[in-house]
Amino acid sequence: MRRKLSTAISFAILTLAASALGGCQTSCTGNPATDDLSCARQGLNSGRYAQDTQAMAITANRQTAIAADARLTAAVAQQSADTARANRAAVQRSVQQQNAELEQLRRELADTEQRLAGARSTSSNAEIEVLESDVARLRRQIQALQTRS
Numbered sequence: 010m011r012r013k014l015s016t017a018i019s020f021a022i023l024t025l026a027a028s029a030l031g032g033c034q035t036s037c038t039g040n041p042a043t044d045d046l047s048c049a050r051q052g053l054n055s056g057r058y059a060q061d062t063q064a065m066a067i068t069a070n071r072q073t074a075i076a077a078d079a080r081l082t083a084a085v086a087q088q089s090a091d092t093a094r095a096n097r098a099a100v101q102r103s104v105q106q107q108n109a110e111l112e113q114l115r116r117e118l119a120d121t122e123q124r125l126a127g128a129r130s131t132s133s134n135a136e137i138e139v140l141e142s143d144v145a146r147l148r149r150q151i152q153a154l155q156t157r158s
Contacts, residue, residue, distance in 0.1 A: 036048075037051060037052065039052060039057055039058070039061060041058055107154060107157065110154060111151065111154045111155070114147055114150050114151050114154065115151060117147055118144065118147040118148065118151065121140060121143045121144050121147060122144055124140055125137065125140040125141060125144060128140055
């Protein structure tokens with residue numbers, strides 16, 4: 010009986026020792042910071058740590074590329090917005106310039122028509138023809154400016 014008890018105790022101790030030594034096989038995390046020595050050896054020998062390190066480097070590179078793409082997209086969007094603002098400002102300046110030019114041509118036309126009306130009663134045919142030609146030219150210029158708008 011004593012022998013059976015001694016054998017049972019020895020078996021229990023061996024079982025506990027075997028499970029303690031082999032226990033890392035089921036509890037290895039793959040993290041060298043938390044794994045015990047036998048798990049670390051297994052991870053190094055199997056290449057698991059190297060694969061995990063490579064996978065983390067690939068992930069970090071992808072995240073860096075994604076962040077760079079996001080910065081580039083934001084820069085392009087800002088540049089596009091700046092260009093649109095500049096284009097709107099240029100169009101506005103062009104319209105203002107065109108309106109000023111149109112107004113000046115209209116004043117010049119009114120003045121020339123007034124001189125033509127006065128010239129018809131007091132001036133020669135040559136001067137009247139020159140003024141009529143100026144009136145026609147001014148009307149064409151005004152028409153051209155109005156069609157551009």
